[in-house]
Amino acid sequence: MTAPVLRVQDLCTLYQTPDGPVRAVDQVSLALEPGQRYGLIGESGSGKSTLALSLLRLIRPPGIIASGEIWLGDKNVLALTEEQMRQTRLSDISLVAQGSMNSLNPVLKVQRQIVDGIRNHDSRLSRNAEQARVNELLLRVGLRPEVANMYPHELSGGMKQRVCIAIAISLRPKVIIADEPTSALDVVVQMQVMETLRLVQEEVGAAIFLIGHDIGLMAQFVDRVGIMYAGKLIEEGPIRDVLLHPHHPYTQMLIESIPSLTERRDLQGIAGVMPSLLDLPSGCAFHPRCPFVQDSCKSQTQALQSYQPHRQAACQRVQEIRHIA
Amino acid sequence: MYLRYLFQRVVFLFFVVITAASLNFVLPRLTGQNPIRERLAEQMLSGSAISAGVEELVATYDAKFGLDKPIWRQYLTYMGDLLRFDLGYSIPNYPRRVSDIIGEAIPWTIGLIGVSTLLSFTLGTILGALSAWRWTPQWVRFLSYPFIALSGIPFYLLGLILLFIFAFQLRWLPGNGGYGIGSVPNLSIEFALEVLRHSILPALSIVLSSIGFWAIAMRGMMVTVEGEDYMILAEAKGLKKSVIFGQYAVRNSLLPQVTNLALSLGFVMSGSVLVEVVFGYPGVGFLLFRAIQGVDYPLVQGIILVLILTLALSLLLVDLILPLIDPRIQLNRQRMN
Amino acid sequence: MSDALATSHPKTTGPSRIVQLLGTWHGIQAYVKRNPSLGVGLAILIGLIAVSYGALLFVDPSEVDPLTARPLQPPTRDYPLGTDKLGRNLVAVMALGTPMTIRAGFTGGLVTVAVATVLAFIAAYYRGPVDRVVQWIVDVGMTIPSIVILILVALTVDTLTPTQLGLVVAAVSWFRPTRIIRAQVLSLVERPFVEVAQMSGMRGPGIIVLELIPNLLPFLIASLVNAITAIILVTIGLSTLGLGALNYPTLGTTLYNTILYAAVLQGYWWWWTAPIVVVVLLFISLLLISLGMDEFANPRLRRTA
Numbered sequence: 001m002t003a004p005v006l007r008v009q010d011l012c013t014l015y016q017t018p019d020g021p022v023r024a025v026d027q028v029s030l031a032l033e034p035g036q037r038y039g040l041i042g043e044s045g046s047g048k049s050t051l052a053l054s055l056l057r058l059i060r061p062p063g064i065i066a067s068g069e070i071w072l073g074d075k076n077v078l079a080l081t082e083e084q085m086r087q088t089r090l091s092d093i094s095l096v097a098q099g100s101m102n103s104l105n106p107v108l109k110v111q112r113q114i115v116d117g118i119r120n121h122d123s124r125l126s127r128n129a130e131q132a133r134v135n136e137l138l139l140r141v142g143l144r145p146e147v148a149n150m151y152p153h154e155l156s157g158g159m160k161q162r163v164c165i166a167i168a169i170s171l172r173p174k175v176i177i178a179d180e181p182t183s184a185l186d187v188v189v190q191m192q193v194m195e196t197l198r199l200v201q202e203e204v205g206a207a208i209f210l211i212g213h214d215i216g217l218m219a220q221f222v223d224r225v226g227i228m229y230a231g232k233l234i235e236e237g238p239i240r241d242v243l244l245h246p247h248h249p250y251t252q253m254l255i256e257s258i259p260s261l262t263e264r265r266d267l268q269g270i271a272g273v274m275p276s277l278l279d280l281p282s283g284c285a286f287h288p289r290c291p292f293v294q295d296s297c298k299s300q301t302q303a304l305q306s307y308q309p310h311r312q313a314a315c316q317r318v319q320e321i322r323h324i325a
Numbered sequence: 326m327y328l329r330y331l332f333q334r335v336v337f338l339f340f341v342v343i344t345a346a347s348l349n350f351v352l353p354r355l356t357g358q359n360p361i362r363e364r365l366a367e368q369m370l371s372g373s374a375i376s377a378g379v380e381e382l383v384a385t386y387d388a389k390f391g392l393d394k395p396i397w398r399q400y401l402t403y404m405g406d407l408l409r410f411d412l413g414y415s416i417p418n419y420p421r422r423v424s425d426i427i428g429e430a431i432p433w434t435i436g437l438i439g440v441s442t443l444l445s446f447t448l449g450t451i452l453g454a455l456s457a458w459r460w461t462p463q464w465v466r467f468l469s470y471p472f473i474a475l476s477g478i479p480f481y482l483l484g485l486i487l488l489f490i491f492a493f494q495l496r497w498l499p500g501n502g503g504y505g506i507g508s509v510p511n512l513s514i515e516f517a518l519e520v521l522r523h524s525i526l527p528a529l530s531i532v533l534s535s536i537g538f539w540a541i542a543m544r545g546m547m548v549t550v551e552g553e554d555y556m557i558l559a560e561a562k563g564l565k566k567s568v569i570f571g572q573y574a575v576r577n578s579l580l581p582q583v584t585n586l587a588l589s590l591g592f593v594m595s596g597s598v599l600v601e602v603v604f605g606y607p608g609v610g611f612l613l614f615r616a617i618q619g620v621d622y623p624l625v626q627g628i629i630l631v632l633i634l635t636l637a638l639s640l641l642l643v644d645l646i647l648p649l650i651d652p653r654i655q656l657n658r659q660r661m662n
Numbered sequence: 663m664s665d666a667l668a669t670s671h672p673k674t675t676g677p678s679r680i681v682q683l684l685g686t687w688h689g690i691q692a693y694v695k696r697n698p699s700l701g702v703g704l705a706i707l708i709g710l711i712a713v714s715y716g717a718l719l720f721v722d723p724s725e726v727d728p729l730t731a732r733p734l735q736p737p738t739r740d741y742p743l744g745t746d747k748l749g750r751n752l753v754a755v756m757a758l759g760t761p762m763t764i765r766a767g768f769t770g771g772l773v774t775v776a777v778a779t780v781l782a783f784i785a786a787y788y789r790g791p792v793d794r795v796v797q798w799i800v801d802v803g804m805t806i807p808s809i810v811i812l813i814l815v816a817l818t819v820d821t822l823t824p825t826q827l828g829l830v831v832a833a834v835s836w837f838r839p840t841r842i843i844r845a846q847v848l849s850l851v852e853r854p855f856v857e858v859a860q861m862s863g864m865r866g867p868g869i870i871v872l873e874l875i876p877n878l879l880p881f882l883i884a885s886l887v888n889a890i891t892a893i894i895l896v897t898i899g900l901s902t903l904g905l906g907a908l909n910y911p912t913l914g915t916t917l918y919n920t921i922l923y924a925a926v927l928q929g930y931w932w933w934w935t936a937p938i939v940v941v942v943l944l945f946i947s948l949l950l951i952s953l954g955m956d957e958f959a960n961p962r963l964r965r966t967a
Contacts, residue, residue, distance in 0.1 A: 056561050089563030097561070101554035107576050107652060116572065117562040151652040167562060341805045348806070352814040477949035478942050479895060481902065482917075485934060488926045500927060592807065599902055603921060617817060617904055625817065629810045636807055 003073070004031035005174045005207050006055070006093070011068035013047075013054045016061075022277045024050040024063070026231035029304070032175065032207040037198075039222035039239065040211045041254070043274045047231040048211050049098075052179045055209070056095055057085050073174065090117050093175040094168040096197070099161050100184030104152035110163055111148035114138075118170055137166040140203065141196050158189035165197055169204050176201060179211045194221055216258050219243055227251050230275060230285035233304060237311040247313035249290050249321060284316070292317055334644045338637045345633040349626050350403050354396075385414075412627035417619045423627040427609065431631070433503055434608030437524050438597045439590065441531040446586050448532070449539025454575050456540065457547030460566055469540050476537025481599035484530035488603065491526055499523050503607040527604040531597055542585060546578035553577070580651050584643055591639030693958070700954025706947035710760060710940065717757035725751035726758055726911045737932050744932035747923050750911075756936050759911040762824045764944070766897050766912070770828030770835070771890035775882060777832075778839035783874070785840075786847035796840070803837035812896065816905035824897065827906040831896045832889075839885050846881055850874050884952065884959035891948040898941060913937050913944075 013025035024047040032038050042048040053059055055070060057077060070077035072092050080088060089095075097103040104113055114134050118125065125133065135145045141162040152160055161181060168176050178197060182190040198221065201208050212218055218225060218239070225242050227235040227250065235248040246252045275281055281288050287297040296316060304314045315321065394402075406413070412423035449472070455461045456469045475483065492500025504510065504519050550556065551574065559573045598610030605611060609628060616624035694701040725731065728748040737744045743752035785796035811834050816822070822830065851874075900906045901914025904922070908915055920926065920934040 053557075058557060058560055086563045086565070089561055091563065095558065095561035097554065097558050101557075103554050103558040105555045105559070105573055105577070107580075108572065112572075116564060116568060120562070120564045120568060153652065164558070167558075337801070338805070341802050344802055345806045345810060348811060349814065352811065353818050474946065474949075477945045479899065479945070481899075482938055482941055485917075485920075485926055485938060489931065489934075493927055493929060598809070599899055602903065613813070614903055617813070620817070622817075625813065629813065632807050632810055636805065640805065 002033055004071075005034045005036075005073055006032040006209070007069075007071040008055070009069040009071075011051070011054060011070065012066040013050050013059055013063060014066045015050075015063045017278065019278055023047075023231050024277060025054055027303075028068075028228075028231075028233045030226055030233060030236065032209060034174070034207055035202075035205055036207045036224060037201070037222040038207070038209050039218040039225040040209065040228060041213060041215055041218060041225060042211075042228035043213055045274050045277065046228040047277070048228050049179055051228070052095070052177050052209070052211055055175075055177055056089060056093060087121060090168075090173065091121050091171040092173050093177065094171070094173040096161070096164050096168045096176060096178040096181045098180045098184075099157060099182050099193070100180075102152070103164055104160055106152055108151075109148065110138075110150055110152070110155075113163070114148070114167055114170060117167055121171060133170075137170055138163075140169070140200055141166045142192075156189075157185050158193055161185065161193050162196060165193075165200060169200050169206070172204050173206055175209060176206045177209045177211070180213070181210075182217070190217070215243075215254055227254065230280060231277060232285065232314065234286070234315070235313040236304065237308075241308075241311060247307065247311065247318050247321065248286075248315045249292050250286050251313075252321075284314075292321055331644065334641065338641055342633055342637050346404065346407055346630065347400075349629055350400055353622065353626075381420075407630065412630070413623040415616075415624045416621050418621075423623050426612065426624065427627055427631055430607060430609045430612045433606065434597075434601070434610065437527055437601075437606060437608060438531065440524075441528040442535070442586075442589060444528070445532040445535040446539050446582075446589075449536040450543045450579070450582055452536065453540035453543025453545075454547055454570075454578065457544040457551065458570055458574065459551075469537070469544075472533070472537035472540055474537070475534050476541070478534055479599070480531050480534050480597055481603045483534045484527060484600050484603040487526050487530050498526050500526055501605040523604075524606075527600050527606050530600055530603075539582070543578060543582055546581055547574055550574050550577045583650060584647060587639055587643040587646065590642075591636040694954075697954040697957055699950040703947045703950030703952075703954055706943055707764075707951070710943060710947070711764060714757045714760040717753055721751065721754045721757060723754060723758060725754040734930060734933075743936045744930075746916075746919060746933050747925075747930075748919070752933065752936055755911045755916055756940060759913050759916060759937075760940055760944075762910060763894060763898065763913045766824040766828030766907075767890045767894035769825050770832035770893035770897070771886055773829060773832040774835045774839060774889040774893065775886045778836045778843050778885070779878075779882060781836070781840045782843035782847050786844050786851060796844070800837045800841050803834070804841070808834040808896070812900055813903075813905060816900055821909070822907050824907040824910050824912050827897050827900065828893055831893050831900070835889065835892060835896070839889060843878070843882070843885065846878060847874060850877055880955075880959045884955045887948060887952045887955060891945070891952065894944065894948070913941050917941070 008028060008030050011025055011028045012023060014021045015024055026047070028051060030038070040048050040051065050059070050063070054065055055077075057065070057070075057080075059065055065078065068078075072088065075088065075092065077085070077088070104110070108116075111131075111134055114137060115130055118130070118133065131148075134148050138145055138147055143159060143162050143166070147155065147159065147163070152163075155163065165181075168178075176197075181197060182193050185193060194217070197208070208222075210218065210222055215225075222239050225237065225239045226233050227242075227248065229250050235242065235246070235251045237247075242251065243255060246255050275285060275288070281298075283296075283298045283300055284290070284302060287293045290297065294317065300316065302314050302316045304312045305318070306312045307318055410424055412427070415421050415423050415426055418426065452465075452469050452472065456466045488500045491498045499505070499522060503523050504516065505523075508516060508519060510516065556569070556573060559569045564573075598613055600606070601608045601610030602614045609631065613625065613628045615621075616628060728750055731741060731745045731749050731751050733745055733747050733749040735741055735745045741751055741753065743756060745751055746755070781796055785793040808831075812831060815830055816827070897906065897912070898914035898917065901908065901912055902917045902921065904918055906914070908918065916937040917934070920930075920937070923930075925933045
């Protein structure tokens with residue numbers, strides 16, 4: 001087994017609020033193998049975006065990474081100086097932000113926005129070499145070289161997101177974090193952008209950490225999947241195994257909510273809503289919505305535990321439940 | 326698209342100028358009398374030495390705006406004169422033309438207020454940008470507090486205080502006029518230095534009290550831009566702080582700030598009238614003060630027209646430069662898909 | 663940016679915002695504690711008014727008339743602020759002039775905000791051609807420098823009381839507030855509770871008064887403070903130019919006299935010190951009040967704080 005390219009150990013990220021600290025990321029541990037595609041699924045408010053920003057050490061006050069470890073290969077991310085961390089971003093780990101965001105600077109041309117990341121990482125290139133690099137990157141993500149001379153507002157949503165992907169691979173990082181890269185794009189463009197992402201990820205050989213809420217979209221893309229609920233990782237495993245045999249009741253409900261193309265049945269939503277992180281239920285945070293709830297769920301929490309090779313889940317009744325699904 | 330937009334703006338500003346010019350005609354006549362005529366009559370009766378030639382002035386005036394003429398005729402005559410920039414004669418300074426008197430005052434105002442506005446814009450914007458930046462040392466932030474407090478005080482009161490300290494108590498700088506009493510304006514270096522020395526106090530009172538205004542506005546914009554999505558990606562790209570500050574935060578915050586600058590240059594003539602009054606500075610503001618003192622209606626009306634025109638011109642300037650500095654307002658370019 | 667914050671800070675600013683913020687005496691205390699500049703500003707303003715009225719207990723108001731004292735005396739026991747060139751007791755001048763100036767500002771400010779609010783509501787509620795007409799007038803009005811109209815009016819009508827002057831200034835000051843309040847009303851009209859009110863049978867004016875006004879009140883109060891500041895600034899400025907209520911001992915008139923008689927360069931320091939100190943205190947108190955009300959009027963600030 002190869003050494004993981006990204007390893008997270010017991011990570012906790014807090015937000016200080018007037019009503020006390022909120023644990024947006026609570027004791028999360030996970031690992032990515034080189035070149036692996038890892039999907040992280042959760043509803044909005046589950047802490048998945050906070051986890052993404054924590055990995056890049058981009059949490060701003062009132063947020064703070066309270067404890068835990070993040071390793072990029074043999075680099076201890078939380079021990080780096082601010083300047084070392086800056087050098088690490090983009091060259092070791094890069095970000096493709098949400099598709100719905102205005103991630104590009106509206107007053108700079110695309111060329112500038114690709115080049116400034118490269119320039120700020122001690123890669124001295126001649127002007128011609130820079131131009132060639134930009135053209136090559138644009139070509140890789142399926143854009144014409146003319147795009148370099150355009151402003152973001154002249155591009156469509158899909159094109160903007162391709163530019164963001166080009167930026168993310170510009171220094172051949174080992175890990176790419178993609179936080180809902182296709183949100184707010186229409187379905188056809190969504191598939192194209194995901195395809196581009198997969199293509200460049202394979203070319204560059206980076207591992208990808210894909211964050212999303214759409215388990216269906218994930219299933220076509222990732223090798224391994226983690227499910228987040230109320231700041232905690234509650235299930236993890238190879239995507240096929242998890243889809244076919246979900247262990248945690250929440251995962252089961254998530255999968256049942258996917259509309260199926262082959263089978264006609266009523267859509268099942270998930271009863272109840274995600275609790276506010278400010279006011280979490282006692283014990284297992286999922287217990288008010290859980291069909292398998294028992295008394296001990298209301299008082300005791302359950303850490304992620306391994307029941308099968310490569311599979312983990314955080315549920316007290318996992319042994320009984322996993323056979324039901 | 327772009328031309329159409331410009332055309333709309335030009336039509337709008339033309340309408341504004343016409344409205345303002347009409348108010349200039351209507352308001353003094355609202356009392357039912359014609360104050361200009363009365364003023365002329367007064368001047369004639371007083372029969373002082375200054376009024377030599379006033380009979381002539383009255384004759385010209387009556388020929389144009391006499392009571393026998395219907396009001397709409399007078400209005401048309403007035404607008405016709407404006408089109409030719411014929412602002413008439415100053416009453417106390419007859420036979421000097423209003424346009425000549427104003428023409429002499431304008432360079433002084435543009436020099437003083439223009440320079441001090443640009444100066445306070447630059448300093449205030451830098452201060453505001455720094456005080457909103459997360460990595461700025463705390464003492465820079467403290468530096469902006471006194472300026473914010475000073476921005477609550479009107480320019481001219483600060484002027485009075487500066488006048489007392491530096492011109493009366495310390496006697497470091499002259500506090501009256503645009504140049505020394507005995508000097509004759511010429512192009513020598515000594516005269517230029519003299520003008521500079523005379524402009525320090527009025528300029529300082531404008532700069533000190535408007536730095537805070539620009540700083541507050543810039544800080545507000547910086548805080549807004551800091552919350553934009555592209556600031557996160559800029560940091561995720563591992564850019565140097567200086568690049569994020571300059572190319573991302575400041576560059577984007579500057580757009581509305583520059584618009585405000587162009588707008589405030591439009592108020593150059595009217596905004597700082599009282600500073601010129603306090604320092605007896607020979608610009609348009611002090612001229613207006615003296616025209617009011619002397620109830621010199623033609624001069625007052627002429628100055629008012631100049632104020633309106635500068636404002637309209639600067640608004641047009643804003644409309645013209647905005648598409649140049651903000652790529653998003655390129656109305657003629659199509660988005661490509 | 664983060665999911666966690668979105669859930670922990672509800673975005674609603676429902677009808678009860680004022681109640682939430684200031685519903686109780688305790689709430690008011692807590693608010694002032696969070697925003698000390700409001701408390702300091704109010705204290706200075708109330709102090710100025712109190713001192714002015716208090717001084718009238720010790721000084722005969724008729725001493726504002728010229729030649730009731732020996733001219734140009736520096737401060738003495740009898741004349742703690744000295745006398746001016748016209749032979750007036752400056753204590754009496756300040757004691758009468760300060761409330762006069764403040765009253766003119768308040769009256770003008772109230773009228774400005776009232777006119778602006780009514781027009782903004784009409785424009786935003788009825789939309790269509792009504793809205794376009796209002797907007798057109800506002801655009802033109804904002805473009806013409808108001809000083810132009812004020813100079814013409816004040817030059818033509820030379821017998822104004824300070825309060826009348828405040829009203830004249832108000833007449834050319836409502837354009838910008840109208841635009842700003844209209845934008846606020848429009849954003850409120852889109853909110854669900856207006857729709858609910860409409861469905862439950864309330865119409866036109868009913869919705870405006872019962873549903874929108876309470877929501878808008880914090881914003882209107884903040885606009886009022888800004889309008890008062892602007893009007894005091896302009897009335898003092900006009901008087902200093904020698905226009906307006908020159909027969910009354912307002913702060914602006916006193917400043918005009920000091921400039922007219924070159925009091926600074928002649929060394930009559932007591933003559934100009936008193937009005938400048940009062941005017942500066944007045945503007946700083948209004949600035950502090952306005953800064954202190956930001957949180958109250960602008961819920962976005964509270965969320966990011």
